[in-house]
Amino acid sequence: MKTSVVGSRVTREDAWGKVFGQTKFPADVNLPGQLYAVVIRSPHPHARVLSINSDYALEMAGVVAVLSAKDVPHNAHGVLFRDQPVLAEYVRMVGDPVAVVGAETEEIAREAAKRVQVEYEVLPTVFDPEEAMKPDVLPLHPSLRPTNVLYHMPIRRGSMEEGWAKADVVIEKEYNTQHVDHAFLQPEAVLAYLDERGHLVVQTATQYAHYDRGEIAHALGLRFSQVQVKTLAVGGAFGGREDISLQVIAALMAWKTLRPVKMENTREESFYSHSKRHPMRMQYKTGATKDGKLVAMEAKIVGDSGAYASWSINVLRKAAVHATGPYVIPNVSIDSYAVFTNNPFSGAMRGFGAAQTVLAYESQMDLLAKEIGISPLEIRLRNIFKVGSTTATGQVLTSSVPLDQCLAKITPYLQRGGESE
């Protein structure tokens, strides 16, 4: 199709404001008379809050309110399950918010936050997902799952027995990936206030304003029509602004105090207030014939969901579906698990489960090529998906599968360079 504007190098409208520093990020907006709110976070990875004494904080001049779980009408949020408290009475990870202080200045709010005394009953912890999977380990979400196994996805295709019988070469290896932070450059910030209509307005940087509106309305017991979420400039997201964070806490403080409320995370607070990329342990066994055709693959993938479900089910499903790489393998057995632990919660991050498995399946391809004695390019060319190929889930790829064209374009760049001292 011939197009003129589509396909052209139009300059983005937001480019100028960003280049000249005029763009308004949520940290840049303020209202007269606003309070500053600061969150008190749990230092313990698993604990029950026994009591919160805010007397010493409230004694300070300029402190307006200290709110905790009892002040939240419906104290839960979450993308798949509402398993995460707005303000926790039961703590499942270090950094869970347990209370919030509202004060006239940020300095007063930060000082007052130190004076709030929280008494905890510390509970047993588990940090290793494979340990956490054991049936006798204390489940972190008994109302969701009887054990810490949040999700198991099997993929079964073909016959493993036949597959291994055809394999001349088998490579078996374990791969491990780490917890990663989104490290967006703009830490979470929010301005929440009641406008002249009596509507609750929340200005923030989010990936999904309509989701945030629903979670705020749910937590406070409001109608969607009473809550406006307005997205200001977003300084990077990468999945880290999927789950709601400060928005709902600031909205609560504004609703309770009838004052505009400003919140802005420090970098350290930011690390504790959004999800992480799932670390995964991936045990792979891949078999090929001596002419480099893949015939069998078996994989076990265990992902650390951390303290809350967030998107873990979808992430570990995506890991399983993509675990073969873009290659035809007729005999496949994959088991993918998402497991609760007391680590920081894992959620969406660019790649969403399909980023971790690349390390495993592409390492396996190079190792197989070496063993067989063909080039890394050659083994890929012999196995890649094309139009009409069937994936491990039995899906037929009906159009637009141009990996062969991509590889043709990259081939000239695969020449090996020299060595230097």
Add this chain to the structure above:
Amino acid sequence: MKKRGIGLGCSWYGTGYGNGFPDVSSAFVEIHDDGSATVLTGAVDVGQGSNSIFAQIVAEELGLEAQDICVYSGDTDATPDSGTTAATRQTYNTGNAVLKAVRQAKSSLLVYAAREFSCPTPEGIELKEGYIGVKGDPSRRVPLADLVFQARLRGERFISAESSTARSTPVDPETGQGAPYWPYSFGCQSAEVEVDTETGVVQVLKVVAVHDVGKALNPTQVEGQIAGGVTQGIGYALLEELELDEGKIKNPAFSSYLIPTALDVPNIEAFFVEDAESTGPFGAKGLGEPAMLPTVAAIINAIDDAVGVRITSIPATPEKILKALAEKNGEVNR
């Protein structure tokens, strides 16, 4: 000694929510009396540039320039829900919703214009360069603004609301069989690295990235996504790791949690392949997440090519490289 190697990585990515989860985007379009237009959509532009993509789609359909289009997004009081900016779905999904919406507004505009130009079918009308008129007869056209304004005087307005839903079904929970995502995006990258065998430091010298985008709606933004994705991939492969002690983050600061800086980012050559996806807007598929996927594999495979060690746990820190080199040399010496 510094040794160089080249590695290749391929990847694929099923875009959209997947597994039958309702993946719906919506958009409102209004064509104004002066021949400009506004599109309202809930899709948040998180910096990846979706607002300019939507402006280009509307401009293309109405025969206007991108700067003639106002895109307003991500405000729940004014814009319809378009789902989350994630899953590489905004160009494809909300792009489709915007395309459907502008075509709906355009179709009533064409019907009105056909009457004005005594043309028995709207097929005979075209929108081009800010004008609306009879296809194949450049003498019979008027500025779009004139026609829209005149239509208002007669009580006709060109506004629309549309939604688009991606195709996806749940897989069988026992066997994992099914068609969970559509469409899939593909790509490959090569990395050339230099490994210092004394310090274990890996320097990425060059990355070449080739990605399948269906149709590049804005090539500059495609290159931008690739540059950002490769950079994030380098961080994933070599630098970034949250250090935990009993669930406590030991490095919650950019002085200790290392992300790539300008000095870590090599020359990146970005290419794209256009093999139209029939269900995408103008054949387009998303690129947001796929852009970072092959980088880690290309780097890890390049390290092996350079010094003959297989790193199986990322990030490939200097400590891990030195340990692997020592083990390899130990084996040789034995």
